[in-house]
Amino acid sequence: GESVGLHLPTLSVQEGDNSIINCAYSNSASDYFIWYKQESGKGPQFIIDIRSNMDKRQGQRVTVLLNKTVKHLSLQIAATQPGDSAVYFCAENQAGTALIFGKGTTLSVSS
């Protein structure tokens, strides 16, 4: 079946650097995308979402970019902090269907 995947299982950065986490999706009909952050021992926490009629959306220290031509989604975290260390999942769906989650990227931030 179609699925969402992430390019790298792990990413290590220094505190203060910018982080970029990537995700590729295969379903060209998907029209809604979400990034989640999951800290150890907790449930996934909503970070930011974007609909297919947009290319970019910004939140507090986070930006999501959507490239529908190559079916690529990325999460940019500015000035990464130790508290950003977690597993990040992208998810996608078509309206009204269940979300499909990718495999996750573990972000490690060293000070």
Next chain:
Amino acid sequence: EADIYQTPRYLVIGTGKKITLECSQTMGHDKMYWYQQDPGMELHLIHYSYGVNSTEKGDLSSESTVSRIRTEHFPLTLESARPSHTSQYLCASSGRGQGGPDTQYFGPGTRLTVL
């Protein structure tokens, strides 16, 4: 405060026991979901419900069952637990109310260990 709750947070039981994992939400959502997740790995949908008296199996085959008698409540039951059921179980909800219609909000999870 609108939220989603799961109990127990941790459970260690012996093989063959019947267990029920509880999930309740005060988000005003009509859709609820159960996922199974091994540490740091992807989430696998095992059950979902789009409203009262509506339940469906997800992509991952599971020996568990669910019920949806009340909008706020979506319990998951294992009739006879086995070591292969050891995992983290995450409950989520989405729908009208807080958040967009497809945005799922997750509970803290139940870490189940079957000896």
